[in-house]
Amino acid sequence: MKKTQVKLQAIQGNHSSALAAIDAGCRFYAGYPITPSSEVAEKMSSLLPDVDGVFIQMEDEIASMGAILGASLGGKKVMTATSGPGFSLKQEHIGFAAGAEIPCVIINVMRGGPSTGMPTRPSQGDVMQARWGTHGDHPVIVLAPDSVAEIYQQTLRAFNLAEQLRVPVVVLFDEVLGHLVESITIPEADTFERVERKWASGPEAEFQPYRDSGNGVPEMAMPGSGYRVHTTGLTHAEHGFPTQDPEIVERVTERLFNKISANYSLVESYEAEQCEKADVVIVAYGITARATRRALRKAREKGIGAGLFRPVTLWPFPQERFIEEVNPDAQILVPEMNRGQLSTEIERIAGRERVTSLPRFDGEPISPQQILEKIVEITAHG
Amino acid sequence: MVETGKTTQEFEIRDYLRTELMPHFMCPGCGHGIALRALLWAIHDLGIAKDNLAVVSGIGCSGRTAAYIDANTIHTTHGRPLSFATGLKLARPDLHVVVITGDGDSLAIGGNHLIHACRRNLDITCVLLNNEVYGMTGGQVSPTTSAGRYTTTTPAGNHEPVFDACELATAAGASFVGREITMHVTALRDLFVQGLKHSGFSFIEVISDCTEIYGRKNELGNSPEMVMSHKADIRPESYGNVVDEPFRPTDLNVGVLSQTDRPEYYTAYRQHFGKQVEGNDDPKKGGAVT
Numbered sequence: 001m002k003k004t005q006v007k008l009q010a011i012q013g014n015h016s017s018a019l020a021a022i023d024a025g026c027r028f029y030a031g032y033p034i035t036p037s038s039e040v041a042e043k044m045s046s047l048l049p050d051v052d053g054v055f056i057q058m059e060d061e062i063a064s065m066g067a068i069l070g071a072s073l074g075g076k077k078v079m080t081a082t083s084g085p086g087f088s089l090k091q092e093h094i095g096f097a098a099g100a101e102i103p104c105v106i107i108n109v110m111r112g113g114p115s116t117g118m119p120t121r122p123s124q125g126d127v128m129q130a131r132w133g134t135h136g137d138h139p140v141i142v143l144a145p146d147s148v149a150e151i152y153q154q155t156l157r158a159f160n161l162a163e164q165l166r167v168p169v170v171v172l173f174d175e176v177l178g179h180l181v182e183s184i185t186i187p188e189a190d191t192f193e194r195v196e197r198k199w200a201s202g203p204e205a206e207f208q209p210y211r212d213s214g215n216g217v218p219e220m221a222m223p224g225s226g227y228r229v230h231t232t233g234l235t236h237a238e239h240g241f242p243t244q245d246p247e248i249v250e251r252v253t254e255r256l257f258n259k260i261s262a263n264y265s266l267v268e269s270y271e272a273e274q275c276e277k278a279d280v281v282i283v284a285y286g287i288t289a290r291a292t293r294r295a296l297r298k299a300r301e302k303g304i305g306a307g308l309f310r311p312v313t314l315w316p317f318p319q320e321r322f323i324e325e326v327n328p329d330a331q332i333l334v335p336e337m338n339r340g341q342l343s344t345e346i347e348r349i350a351g352r353e354r355v356t357s358l359p360r361f362d363g364e365p366i367s368p369q370q371i372l373e374k375i376v377e378i379t380a381h382g
Numbered sequence: 383m384v385e386t387g388k389t390t391q392e393f394e395i396r397d398y399l400r401t402e403l404m405p406h407f408m409c410p411g412c413g414h415g416i417a418l419r420a421l422l423w424a425i426h427d428l429g430i431a432k433d434n435l436a437v438v439s440g441i442g443c444s445g446r447t448a449a450y451i452d453a454n455t456i457h458t459t460h461g462r463p464l465s466f467a468t469g470l471k472l473a474r475p476d477l478h479v480v481v482i483t484g485d486g487d488s489l490a491i492g493g494n495h496l497i498h499a500c501r502r503n504l505d506i507t508c509v510l511l512n513n514e515v516y517g518m519t520g521g522q523v524s525p526t527t528s529a530g531r532y533t534t535t536t537p538a539g540n541h542e543p544v545f546d547a548c549e550l551a552t553a554a555g556a557s558f559v560g561r562e563i564t565m566h567v568t569a570l571r572d573l574f575v576q577g578l579k580h581s582g583f584s585f586i587e588v589i590s591d592c593t594e595i596y597g598r599k600n601e602l603g604n605s606p607e608m609v610m611s612h613k614a615d616i617r618p619e620s621y622g623n624v625v626d627e628p629f630r631p632t633d634l635n636v637g638v639l640s641q642t643d644r645p646e647y648y649t650a651y652r653q654h655f656g657k658q659v660e661g662n663d664d665p666k667k668g669g670a671v672t
Binding site: 027028030049052054056058059060062063064065066067068069070071072073074075076078092093096221223224225226228229230231232233234241242 | 400403432433434436438448449452453454455457458459462464465467468469470471472473474476477494495497498651655657
C-alpha cells in the first residue's frame with residue numbers, strides 16, 4: 001500500500017502502539033511475554049523484520065529493558081512493552097535510562113495489582129509507579145491515551161519526546177484499551193513529525209557527552225563516529241565519568257529535571273472541556289475518561305455545570321494549565337481505577353477540601369453511572 | 383583472516399587507556415589490571431579500531447575496569463551487561479562488543495542473562511574476571527568462593543558448593559569457552575585473540591585474585607604468592623588442549639576448553655528472514671574477525 005493513502009483500520013490498542021512505533025522509526029524491540037500486553041510484542045515480531053529492524057524476546061523483563069537501552073545507545077529508536085509485574089522488574093533499567101539519558105519508549109498496559117494481581121482485569125494502579133517506580137530523583141514522562149486512535153498518536157509522540165529530550169517515556173493505558181478494537185485512521189507518513197536525536201558534532205577532543213547543548217539536553221555520541229564516550233549509571237559529571245563532588249552532583253541532577261521543565265510546552269498535553277464555569281470538574285484519564293464523558297452528558301441534561309479536565313500527559317502533571325483552566329471555586333472529582341493515586345496530586349494542586357476521590361479497584365472499569373451518581377452527590381452537598 | 387601480531391606497531395597499553403583517569407582505583411595486587419592489559423593487547427594485535435570497540439561492563443570491581451578503556455564504554459547495572467550488549471550488538475553488528483563481568487555479576491545476580499547469552503550465540507566476547515569474592519562491597523561470599531574460605535558473610539568459612547563458570551557456559555551453549563590465569567599474560571592474550579576472532583558467543587574466564595580483601599582475610603599471601611598458587615592448581619595436561627574431563631576446584635583446566643561450530647545469532651536471524659547478511663568482515667569496522 002502506498003504511504004500516501006489514508007488507511008482506516010479496525011485494530012486493538014496494543015497493535016495500535018506497535019504500528020505507531022514502526023511509523024515513528026522504531027527499529028529495535030525487546031520484550032517478554034506478559035498479559036495483557038503481549039500483543040504489542042507479537043505485532044512487533046511480525047512487523048520489524050520487514051523494515052530491517054530486529055525483534056528479540058529476551059530471557060526476562062529486566063533483560064528486555066537492558067537490550068533496548070543497548071540498542072538505543074547504538075543509535076536505534078527502541079521500544080518495549082509490559083504490564084504491572086514486568087513494569088516492576090523494568091524499573092531498574094528505567095532508572096538507568098533516566099540517569100544516563102537514553103531515549104526509549106515503554107508501553108505499560110495496566111492490570112490489577114499488587115504483585116501478579118489480576119492479569120486479565122483492567123486497572124490504573126501504576127500511576128504512581130510510572131512516576132516514581134525507580135529509586136532516586138529522576139525525570140520521566142508518562143502519557144495516558146484514552147482511545148485506540150490516541151494510543152497511536154501518543155506512541156508516536158512518545159518517540160519524539162524520548163529522542164528530543166533523552167528521557168524514558170512511558171505510554172500508560174489499561175487492559176480494556178489494550179484489547180479494545182476501534183477503527184482508527186493511520187495518518188499519512190508525511191503528515192506527522194518524526195523527531196531525530198541530536199547527534200554529537202564538533203571537535204571530538206572537546207566533546208562532553210553530558211554538557212547542556214542549549215535546551216538542557218546534551219548531544220548523544222554515536223558509537224563508531226569518533227567520540228569514544230563513557231556511559232554509566234553512576235552519578236556522572238558533564239564528561240560522563242563518575243563524580244561525588246556535591247556541587248557537580250547538584251548541578252547535573254538539576255539539569256535532568258530542568259530539561260523537562262524548560263521544554264514543558266513540548267511535553268504537556270491535556271483536554272479541558274467547560275472547566276472555566278463548571279460547578280464540578282472531573283479529572284479523568286485513560287479509559288476512565290471515556291466513562292466520564294458519558295456521565296458528563298447525563299449530568300448536563302440534569303442541569304449540572306460539569307466540566308472535564310483530561311491530562312494526556314500524566315507526568316509531569318500539567319499543573320499550570322489545570323490552574324488556568326479550572327474554575328477555582330469548582331468541586332473536583334477524580335474517578336480512577338485505583339485507590340486514589342492521581343487524586344492525591346490533584347489535592348496537592350487544588351487543595352484537599354475541593355477534591356473528592358472516586359476510586360474503584362475491584363478489577364472492573366468505572367461505569368458512567370457511578371460517576372454520575374457521585375457528581376449528583378457532590379453538587380447536592382455543594 | 384587476521385594474524386596475531388599483524389599490527390606493525392608495538393603494543394603500548396597507554397594508547398588504549400584513558401590516562402586522564404589515572405591513578406586508577408584498583409587495589410595494589412589486584413589481578414584485574416593484568417587481565418585488562420592482556421585484553422587490550424589482543425585488541426591491538428587484531429587491529430581492532432578503538433572507535434569500533436564497545437566494552438560493556440556490569441557492577442563490581444570488574445565493572446569499573448571498562449571506564450579506563452579508551453573505547454565506547456558502557457558501565458551498566460549489576461549482572462546485566464550482557465542484556466545491554468545483546469541490544470547493542472543487534473543494533474550495531476559493525477561494532478566489536480566485549481563484555482567484562484565478574485563472578486558475582488554474571489554467576490549470581492546475572493546468571494540468567496549469562497546462560498541465555500550462551501544459548502543465543504550472538505557474536506559477543508564475554509570476559510569473566512573471577513576473583514572468588516564481592517570485592518567492591520567489602521568481601522562477601524560469591525558463587526565461586528572456594529570451600530572453607532573466610533569472607534565477611536562466611537565468618538565460619540564457606541560451606542556452599544561453587545559454580546564452575548566454564549562448565550556452565552559450555553552446558554548453556556557458548557560456542558567458545560576458555561580459561562586462563564593472570565600469571566600467563568601472553569597465553570591470556572592469545573586466548574582473547576581466539577575468543578575475539580571466534581564468530582559467536584565466546585566466554586573467557588580469567589582466574590584473577592583479590593589480594594587486599596580476600597587474600598588478606600584468608601592468609602593467602604601477597605599477590606605474587608596468590609598468582610603462583612593458581613599456577614600450582616593447573617593440570618599440566620590441560621595446556622593448549624580441549625579438556626573433556628570435569629573441572630575440580632583445586633585442579634584447574636586452562637586454555638580453550640570447548641569450541642563448537644554453531645550458527646552465529648545475527649547471521650542466522652538475517653538468513654531466517656531472507657535478508658542478506660551485512661558484510662562485516664573488516665576487522666577495523668568490527669564484526670566477526672575470521
